[in-house]
Amino acid sequence: MQLDTFVNTLKTNNAKGYLVGGAVRDSLMGKVAKDNDYCVTGISQETFESLFPAAELQGKDFPVYRMDIDGEYCEVALARTERKTSTGHKGFTIHTSPTVTIEEDLARRDFTINAMAIDLETKELIDPFYGQEDLNCSLLRATTKAFSEDPLRVYRAARFCARYGFSVEYGTMQMMKSLKAEISSLSIERVLDETNKAFMVGTPSLFFRTLKEAEVLDVHFPEIDCLSEFEQNPEHHPEGNVFEHTMQVVDAARYLCDQLPADSELIVMYSSLLHDVGKAVTKGIHPVKGTVTYITHEAAGVPIAEKFLDRFNLKSFKKAILFNVSAHMVFHDAFTTMRLPKAVDFVEGKFELDGDSYIRKPGVVSSNHILDYSIVCIADAIGRLKEPRKLESVLKLTANTITTFRYRVPFYIKGLFSELIKIFKDYDSADRVYKAILIAAQHKAILEIYHEDARRVTCSLDIEELKTKYQGEKLGYAIHSDKRKQRIAIMRESRNKIKKYLETVKE
Structure with a gap:
C-alpha cells in the first residue's frame, strides 16, 4: 500500500x-x-x-x-x-x-x-x-515520572547513551537509581538483549559507565562493578583502575571490530569485557618496587568469566572467550619469544598425558578465529591511555597499521611514531603506545602467515595403519605429533619473514 x-x-x-x-x-x-x-x-x-x-x-x-x-x-x-x-x-x-x-x-x-x-x-x-x-x-531525559514504572528502561537508557554518546539528565538518573530493587526482577534474557545491542554500537563503555553512575551495575555485572576498586601500576596502566582500563578496552575492541572483519563480534566484545576480571582476586604488592601486581590474573579470571557466561546463558561462546581471558597476555610480548614448539602448541593446541589417556587442550585456532583473538589482545594493549579522549585517534593509527603491516608491502614505520608524537605531545607516552602497536602488528602478522602456510600440512604417516594401533585421543596425538614437526618449521619461517620485513622498513 x-x-x-x-x-x-x-x-x-x-x-x-x-x-x-x-x-x-x-x-x-x-x-x-x-x-x-x-x-x-x-x-x-x-x-x-x-x-x-x-x-x-x-x-x-x-x-x-x-x-x-x-x-x-x-x-x-x-x-x-x-x-x-x-x-x-x-x-x-x-x-x-x-x-x-x-x-x-x-x-x-x-x-x-x-x-x-x-x-x-x-x-x-x-x-x-x-x-x-x-x-x-545530547541529553537523555525521561518523558514523564512514569519512567520509574519499568525497570527495563534503566538498561535502555544505558544503551541509548552508548549508541549516541548522550548523558542522562539528573532527574532521570535519580529515577534510575530508585529502580535498583526492581532491576533484579528482569529476566536475564532481557538484560542480555540490551547488553548485546550496546556492544554493537559506537561507545559501548557508556552502557556500563551509565549503569555504574546509576549505582546498579552490581545487580547483573558484579564482576565488572568491583573492578573500580583495584588500582594498577601507572608504569603499565597510566589510565588508572581496572574498571577504567576495561572500559577503554571495550571501546577499542568495538572500533577494531568495525575496521577489521571479526568472525564473531560478540565473542570479541565479551572477551574484552571479561579479560581482566581475575585481577579482583590476585592483587599483590611487588616485594622490591612496592607497586601493585596482579600475577596470574589471566588464569584466575577463567572461573570468574565462566560463572558470568553461565549466568548469561552464553555457553556457546565459552570456549573462545575463556581462551581469550586465559591467554590475552601472551600476545603482548611472550609470543615471539616463546620456544618454537611451545608457540605451535599455543596456536594449535596440545595434548597432555592424563593417566593412561591424552587430553587435548585448545589453542588459538581450535577455539577461536585468529583475528578475534588478535583484536582482543590489541584492544588490551591500546586501552591504557591516561587521556581517554585520545583513544579514537590512537585507534585510527592502530587499525591503519594492522591493515597495512604486511611482509610483502612497504610500511612507513617512522611515520607511525611521528603521528603518535602529534597526538600525545610527549615522547614517553608516544613511545609506549608505538611499541605496543608494533608488537601487536608483528604478532598478528606472524599468526596469519603461520596459519595460512600450516594449512598445507599433512600427516606423513599411514593413518589407516595408525588406526589399527590407536583410537580416540591417542590416535589424534600420534597424528598431531607427526604434523607438529612440520608446523615448527613453518612457525620458524613465519617469524623470520616478519623479522626480515621489520629490518627492511626500519631502514
Whole structure:
C-alpha cells in the first residue's frame, strides 16, 4: 500500500496517522532510520481491520499490526495509554480507544527523544516533551515520572547513551537509581538483549559507565562493578583502575571490530569485557618496587568469566572467550619469544598425558578465529591511555597499521611514531603506545602467515595403519605429533619473514 493511500483512507474515516519513535528521532539527527513505525488515532480496532484487511495483528494485549507501506513491512499501532498495576516491566494495563490522542500515546514512551511524532498529513512535528531540544543537547531525559514504572528502561537508557554518546539528565538518573530493587526482577534474557545491542554500537563503555553512575551495575555485572576498586601500576596502566582500563578496552575492541572483519563480534566484545576480571582476586604488592601486581590474573579470571557466561546463558561462546581471558597476555610480548614448539602448541593446541589417556587442550585456532583473538589482545594493549579522549585517534593509527603491516608491502614505520608524537605531545607516552602497536602488528602478522602456510600440512604417516594401533585421543596425538614437526618449521619461517620485513622498513 502506498503511504498516501494509507493517509487518505484514515482521513476519510476521521482518523489520523503519525510517524513515531526512532524514525522521527533518527530523521532529526540526520540519520537514516532502520524502519518506520506508525501510530493511528481516532479509530477503533474493528474499523481499522475492516479498512486494512491485509494488516496482520501482532499484539495479544493491544492492537499492533504489521503491514506493507511503500514496500516496507512496517509496524502500525493504534494509540494507547498504559497504567502500572504490578512490579516488573510487564506489570501494565493497556487501554486503547479512538479517543486516545497522539500526545497521550507519546506520554507513555520512555525518553523525550523517542516521544515525538510527525503528522503524515501536514508533516508537522509533534513534540510535547521537547525531545528535539534534548537531541540538540545530547541529553537523555525521561518523558514523564512514569519512567520509574519499568525497570527495563534503566538498561535502555544505558544503551541509548552508548549508541549516541548522550548523558542522562539528573532527574532521570535519580529515577534510575530508585529502580535498583526492581532491576533484579528482569529476566536475564532481557538484560542480555540490551547488553548485546550496546556492544554493537559506537561507545559501548557508556552502557556500563551509565549503569555504574546509576549505582546498579552490581545487580547483573558484579564482576565488572568491583573492578573500580583495584588500582594498577601507572608504569603499565597510566589510565588508572581496572574498571577504567576495561572500559577503554571495550571501546577499542568495538572500533577494531568495525575496521577489521571479526568472525564473531560478540565473542570479541565479551572477551574484552571479561579479560581482566581475575585481577579482583590476585592483587599483590611487588616485594622490591612496592607497586601493585596482579600475577596470574589471566588464569584466575577463567572461573570468574565462566560463572558470568553461565549466568548469561552464553555457553556457546565459552570456549573462545575463556581462551581469550586465559591467554590475552601472551600476545603482548611472550609470543615471539616463546620456544618454537611451545608457540605451535599455543596456536594449535596440545595434548597432555592424563593417566593412561591424552587430553587435548585448545589453542588459538581450535577455539577461536585468529583475528578475534588478535583484536582482543590489541584492544588490551591500546586501552591504557591516561587521556581517554585520545583513544579514537590512537585507534585510527592502530587499525591503519594492522591493515597495512604486511611482509610483502612497504610500511612507513617512522611515520607511525611521528603521528603518535602529534597526538600525545610527549615522547614517553608516544613511545609506549608505538611499541605496543608494533608488537601487536608483528604478532598478528606472524599468526596469519603461520596459519595460512600450516594449512598445507599433512600427516606423513599411514593413518589407516595408525588406526589399527590407536583410537580416540591417542590416535589424534600420534597424528598431531607427526604434523607438529612440520608446523615448527613453518612457525620458524613465519617469524623470520616478519623479522626480515621489520629490518627492511626500519631502514
